[in-house]
Amino acid sequence: MLLEVRDLHVEFRTRDGVAKAVNGVSYAVDAGETLAVLGESGSGKSVTAQAVMGILDMPPGRIGGGEILFRGRDLLKLKEEERRKIRGAEMAMIFQDALSALNPVLSVGDQLAEMFVVHRGMSKKDARAKAVELMDRVRIPGAAQRVRDYPHQFSGGMRQRIMIAMALALEPALIIADEPTTALDVTVQAQVMDLLAELQREYHMGLILITHDLGVVADVADRIAVMYAGRIVESAPVHDIYKAPAHPYTRGLLDSIPRLDQKGQELYAIKGLPPNLMNIPPGCAFNPRCPMAQDVCRTDEPPLYEVDRHRGSACHFWRECLNG
Amino acid sequence: MVDAVVEPILEVSGLVKHYPLTQGILIKKVIGAVKAVDGVDFTLNKGETLGIVGESGCGKSTVAKMLVNLERPTAGLIKYKGEDITRLGGRALKAVRRNIQMVFQDPYTSLNPRMTVGDIIGEPYEIHPEAAPKGDRRRRVQELLDVVGLNPEYINRYPHQFSGGQRQRIGIARGLALRPEVIVADEPVSALDVSVQAQVINLLDRLQNDFDLSYVFIAHDLSIVRHISDRVGVMYLGRIVEIGKDEEIYDHPTHPYTQALLSAVPVPDPEARERRERIILSGDVPSPTNIPSGCRFRTRCWKAQERCALEVPLLAVPAVFRLVPGPAAHDSACHFAEEKQVVPPEEPTDDLGNGGA
Numbered sequence: 001m002l003l004e005v006r007d008l009h010v011e012f013r014t015r016d017g018v019a020k021a022v023n024g025v026s027y028a029v030d031a032g033e034t035l036a037v038l039g040e041s042g043s044g045k046s047v048t049a050q051a052v053m054g055i056l057d058m059p060p061g062r063i064g065g066g067e068i069l070f071r072g073r074d075l076l077k078l079k080e081e082e083r084r085k086i087r088g089a090e091m092a093m094i095f096q097d098a099l100s101a102l103n104p105v106l107s108v109g110d111q112l113a114e115m116f117v118v119h120r121g122m123s124k125k126d127a128r129a130k131a132v133e134l135m136d137r138v139r140i141p142g143a144a145q146r147v148r149d150y151p152h153q154f155s156g157g158m159r160q161r162i163m164i165a166m167a168l169a170l171e172p173a174l175i176i177a178d179e180p181t182t183a184l185d186v187t188v189q190a191q192v193m194d195l196l197a198e199l200q201r202e203y204h205m206g207l208i209l210i211t212h213d214l215g216v217v218a219d220v221a222d223r224i225a226v227m228y229a230g231r232i233v234e235s236a237p238v239h240d241i242y243k244a245p246a247h248p249y250t251r252g253l254l255d256s257i258p259r260l261d262q263k264g265q266e267l268y269a270i271k272g273l274p275p276n277l278m279n280i281p282p283g284c285a286f287n288p289r290c291p292m293a294q295d296v297c298r299t300d301e302p303p304l305y306e307v308d309r310h311r312g313s314a315c316h317f318w319r320e321c322l323n324g
Numbered sequence: 325m326v327d328a329v330v331e332p333i334l335e336v337s338g339l340v341k342h343y344p345l346t347q348g349i350l351i352k353k354v355i356g357a358v359k360a361v362d363g364v365d366f367t368l369n370k371g372e373t374l375g376i377v378g379e380s381g382c383g384k385s386t387v388a389k390m391l392v393n394l395e396r397p398t399a400g401l402i403k404y405k406g407e408d409i410t411r412l413g414g415r416a417l418k419a420v421r422r423n424i425q426m427v428f429q430d431p432y433t434s435l436n437p438r439m440t441v442g443d444i445i446g447e448p449y450e451i452h453p454e455a456a457p458k459g460d461r462r463r464r465v466q467e468l469l470d471v472v473g474l475n476p477e478y479i480n481r482y483p484h485q486f487s488g489g490q491r492q493r494i495g496i497a498r499g500l501a502l503r504p505e506v507i508v509a510d511e512p513v514s515a516l517d518v519s520v521q522a523q524v525i526n527l528l529d530r531l532q533n534d535f536d537l538s539y540v541f542i543a544h545d546l547s548i549v550r551h552i553s554d555r556v557g558v559m560y561l562g563r564i565v566e567i568g569k570d571e572e573i574y575d576h577p578t579h580p581y582t583q584a585l586l587s588a589v590p591v592p593d594p595e596a597r598e599r600r601e602r603i604i605l606s607g608d609v610p611s612p613t614n615i616p617s618g619c620r621f622r623t624r625c626w627k628a629q630e631r632c633a634l635e636v637p638l639l640a641v642p643a644v645f646r647l648v649p650g651p652a653a654h655d656s657a658c659h660f661a662e663e664k665q666v667v668p669p670e671e672p673t674d675d676l677g678n679g680g681a
Contacts (some may be wrong), residue, residue: 014652033585038517040517041517155608156380157608158608169620185379185380185544186379186546186585186588186589187379187546187584187585187588187604187605188379188608189588189590190588190590190602190604191604191605194604212517212518213590214388214518214592215589215590215592216590217592218592218593219590220590239595242592242593242595249612253518253519254592256518256519256521256522257518257522257547257592258522258525258547258548258550258551259547259591259592260546260547260550260574260586260589260591260667266524266526266529267525267526267551268522269519269522269523269526270519270522270523271523272491273487273520274488274517274519309418
């Protein structure tokens with residue numbers, strides 16, 4: 001296994017109390033595999049990824065427990081210098097907003113070349129040539145001329161390509177993409193997603209795709225992990241989840257998106273709001289919003305039940321949910 | 325969404341908004357223009373929802389701003405019940421504005437953080453005191469909170485005490501305060517989480533029936549627009565390229581841009597996906613300061629020919645469809661309009677349960 005997150009806990013200490021952002025998350029990604037982590041804002045999907053990358057702000061963040069095994073080594077036990085060597089070279093991240101993730105006062109060529117100078121000790125000239133090559137790889141037209149341009153001179157889609165080029169530069173084994181196409185227009189979204197999927201196949205990388213968009217996931221993911229209130233509530237191969245969700249939250253999410261091929265009457269809406277992370281309801285965190293909730297859901301926290309060999313659901317009533 | 329009597333409440337024709345580009349500090353010289361909106365026509369009928377879709381920079385938000393008079397058009401007419409409102413001023417303008425209200429995209433920045441919810445929703449009454457007598461305002465605000473599904477006791481709370489979805493409800497309540505006839509909603513749900521999005525859409529749907537509202541609903545998400553709209557207009561670089569009833573646009577699109585846009589929408593179902601053809605457009609939208617000659621979509625169009633660079637296609641029923649009445653015979657600004665089914669035909673689906681809003 002390339003990456004294995006085991007029972008990870010992350011909390012944030014704030015003036016108003018402790019916010020439990022991640023409460024026992026476990027997932028794994030293998031080389032050449034795409035895992036989509038799906039969740040709404042505040043579900044802990046990005047915080048988990050930041051803990052894996054080692055870019056969590058600590059304090060106020062604190063890792064409360066768990067392991068992050070990358071190629072068998074627990075990253076949480078490494079020193080900061082050792083982690084820095086891994087970051088960028090062996091695992092890399094693509095952020096949502098390329099304009100704020102790129103340095104506005106350096107040309108994109110300099111930013112790409114910097115990777116090779118720092119990590120590979122290349123000369124400036126060789127690094128520059130590598131930068132052009134990379135920009136070509138992500139299909140930026142006229143790469144040799146545009147290498148001198150600054151981030152603001154590129155369109156949103158082109159900037160996201162540069163982010164992808166940067167992540168790919170040192171041919172990492174794992175890429176974490178946090179909402180990589182959310183800020184882009186639909187027609188450009190498709191271009192960028194296709195490029196990412198193609199490069200992932202070519203380099204046989206592991207890809208963790210963090211998103212809130214069930215549509216984007218359907219295209220590229222092998223497996224999906226659905227997060228709610230800092231836990232994984234369902235984990236399954238992509239086809240299974242769309243055919244028959246085994247958790248009422250997943251079902252609610254799927255039913256509440258308007259569909260292009262259907263003109264429905266009233267949309268299904270999950271009632272209520274996601275919980276406050278400082279005050280997560282006892283039992284199953286989803287129980288106040290769940291149409292299937294029983295007394296046991298208000299007292300006993302459901303473990304991730306095994307639905308079949310490839311699937312898990314953290315619902316006491318997963319069988320009922322699966323059968324509609 | 326009712327089949328109302330066809331009676332236009334808003335008629336927009338030849339609407340243009342150009343922002344001048346200038347050079348020099350002391351002596352300013354106009355060196356060009358950002359052509360944000362470049363000739364838009366549509367009508368909004370009473371009780372109907374017109375959806376306007378397009379990518380960022382296509383001018384859809386500028387159209388919204390002109391409809392509610394936050395921007396003055398460079399040229400063109402906006403008729404409200406037959407009267408042109410672009411040249412109005414003073415009292416006459418104020419009276420019209422009361423009837424056309426706006427709901428904004430971002431519920432985090434469109435509410436004043438230092439005002440209580442009661443003051444925010446009641447502010448329209450300060451500007452239009454004739455709408456509600458002073459002693460009655462508090463009661464009205466509480467009524468509005470109830471209408472949008474918020475607890476009327478929250479009247480003294482501040483915006484930061486609410487979640488995104490609740491804030492959008494506050495924005496909607498403010499839009500409803502003056503009992504307008506038209507609501508212009510600019511991306512009202514795009515900042516919200518999926519599970520909350522559906523609640524707000526259902527709310528807008530219900531309010532339309534209860535208050536007999538007409539909506540101009542602007543969004544970039546084609547699935548949401550289809551859900552809520554009776555008619556849909558597709559915008560590209562400042563112009564409407566195709567407009568028609570919802571099934572005409574979604575099931576029988578004839579403009580290549582609409583077809584590409586529809587094919588790019590991610591569908592949350594891997595199997596439906598595989599049955600679908602995908603058109604991936606090359607390149608980006610050209611700059612609105614330098615719009616291509618002829619058809620503005622030709623630089624990204626796979627059908628483009630010489631004629632497209634020379635002749636501007638008009639927004640009308642294309643000649644090929646003019647003699648055959650049917651869903652493909654709707655306005656489409658393309659010389660080579662051709663019907664193409666991009667979204668696979670609807671499958672029978674089981675009725676979804678109702679989780680309540």
